[in-house]
Amino acid sequence: MNAIDALVVSLAKLPGIGKKSASRLAYHILENDRSYAQALARQLDALHDAIRRCSLCGSWTERDPCPICSDPARDSTLICVVARPLDIRVIEESREFRGRFHVLGGLIAPLDGVGPDDLALNTLMQRVQSNNVREVIIALNPTVEGDTTALYLQKILQNTGAEITRLASGLPVGGDLEYTDRLTLARSFRGRVKM
């Protein structure tokens, strides 16, 4: 296998990148500056050495604890629970939340063999109990697995004294009622807010 084909095969293993996209990317990289390919190579090579888990929230970070967990300006009595580190990035971009995060590392999915023991629940309990946490915001996808996990969290956290809330689910901003699916519409009715 030549060097282009080898790169195409590797790129095609990435999520959402098919064989055609992988070819397009490989030729783009080849036909552009060598310095770009080599910068990308260096970044990939160093990635796993530079990045580790934050021992508090479980997110990816260069220094432990991570910048969010060690930021004194952020409210440590407010914890937002997410499934994956990538979710933190999305939430941070909304600039809506100024508390701390906790990464579960997945969602309860019995069919995939993922149970509560596979998630970072003990560390969550410890953080909620020892930091005088006043609210735990559950920011999990509104899917069967997300709903199941949210209910489980509510059950194990209900005696900690913290309020347990979950992100509102409903019509996306700028969306169109006509193109909204039945389940989303039903949920936005149930969660309707007084004006």
Added chain:
Amino acid sequence: MNAIDALVVSLAKLPGIGKKSASRLAYHILENDRSYAQALARQLDALHDAIRRCSLCGSWTERDPCPICSDPARDSTLICVVARPLDIRVIEESREFRGRFHVLGGLIAPLDGVGPDDLALNTLMQRVQSNNVREVIIALNPTVEGDTTALYLQKILQNTGAEITRLASGLPVGGDLEYTDRLTLARSFRGRVKM
């Protein structure tokens, strides 16, 4: 900028990869095997050293001449003219064509400042005249630039004795060779028309 952010910025420079996709890819790479990231890094690092231009057809190759130009089983009296090396990959996958290729390196596009002098036309003329070429198949996108370049090729090749043909429409007008499915492409080869 931390190691993840740096990787996201680099990935977002790739065509068709926005900021969200770049984040998704970066976290996927981080959360997978280190060996995958490092294999990809090695491939990117070595790419420009391993690959050069074929001195005959102008495509990318590890050895010069490229495997297609040096394959004695391929008909050297049949030349398929393409704009870019990536187009060769797409055409090879259709398994319809058993001649040789010639890469122009672009299309005539006056508005972008690309004229005939910027394309590999002299080497094409030499190949057509010295190899007893019986047919030149023009496999350029059916766009304004592709049509312009095809007409120009017809003009400069008309006294060489070779028949000049162009891929049949069957390619959607305004479309792109790169995204054409294998069967449509094969059909457009078989239905190519004399210019």
